[in-house]
Amino acid sequence: MTLNKKNILKISMAIFTVIVFFSFLGYHDICVKHEAYIERAETENKLLQNQFDEILKKYDSLNSTIEEAELIEVEEAIKSAIESSNNFENNFDAKNENKSLESQIERLKNAISEDSENIVEINDRIQNNKKSLDQLESIKSNDKRIRHDKLSALNVTARGVKILSDLYAKKRERKIQQIRVCFTLQGNEFIRQGNKDIYIQVVNPKNQIISAEDTSIALNDIKLLYSAKVDALYNQKDLDVCAYVNLESNKTIKGKYIINIYNSFSKIGSTIFEYE
Known part of the structure; x- marks a missing residue:
């Protein structure tokens, strides 16, 4: 030109x-x-x-x-x-x-x-x-x-959860035991309906992935270590999803946590949770 x-x-x-x-x-x-x-x-x-x-x-x-x-x-x-x-x-x-x-x-x-x-x-x-x-x-x-290829997780939020019990009351444990993660799968007419495997990954301030049960998925040479898995029944409309992530005591420290949301190996959402 x-x-x-x-x-x-x-x-x-x-x-x-x-x-x-x-x-x-x-x-x-x-x-x-x-x-x-x-x-x-x-x-x-x-x-x-x-x-x-x-x-x-x-x-x-x-x-x-x-x-x-x-x-x-x-x-x-x-x-x-x-x-x-x-x-x-x-x-x-x-x-x-x-x-x-x-x-x-x-x-x-x-x-x-x-x-x-x-x-x-x-x-x-x-x-x-x-x-x-x-x-x-x-x-x-x-x-x-x-x-066509990718879901999108919007409005990702996270907060710490302490489990109340007699054992907790006696030990007066002050650490959180779980993180409650909520998000919205955005409606999209180009994505097929059905069950979607959603993986939640929590990374602590030391860049350690919290995985209480050592859960992961692998494909060829790619491996994704995650913290919790959710099965979501997707119908091409906005879908609110919440899940509880069990924490590892030795990896639970004060500071900023990164919460990543995956569908298969594609990251579809993220947020920051600060534990004070």
Whole structure:
């Protein structure tokens, strides 16, 4: 697309250069003609003024009895003066036409300049729109793939649980014995209905995975050690799920615990539980 943009810009600049070059030649020719017209008009004005001066002299020199030949000469001089006046008016009209041509040339230059700027702006907008379109299509494609392949656990919460008993009362044990984990499996019409194996993994502040019964699943070389398992009957609608995770006394310490939710080997949710 960058190559196309450069080609369009090169073509546009070439066309613009050619038009400006011929416009400049036309404008230069018009200027030369315009100056010639001005010089010619000034010469004709001087000639016309001389002719009128001669007419006035002849009128002054006329007596009450003017011979026929002199009258004819005066009439011819007047006729010549009128023709010169008409030629001057025609030259004046030509000068106005030159100004009109100059105005047209100037408008054409402005139009070419504006069109060139518009071409660049339109090309930039097209490139930006195509880039945005590619990004959106990529996001849409990834979103479809994720929605088809993966559950999502939302609103993951966790809290500590102490089990009340006579033995507990005597020993006055203050540690929590369980963590209650709750979450919502998000409804998704692209995921098949049925039982879903949900695994809860609790990691203590020392980065130790709590697994009271040493529970794990393995596939090829991949092994997932988890803390508790839940069977959830999924019906493509939002499903609230809660489970109790039994803790190991020697791994139960104060601090922040990471709670991960898995469906098979895919992590679908996570939260932080702080035990104070």
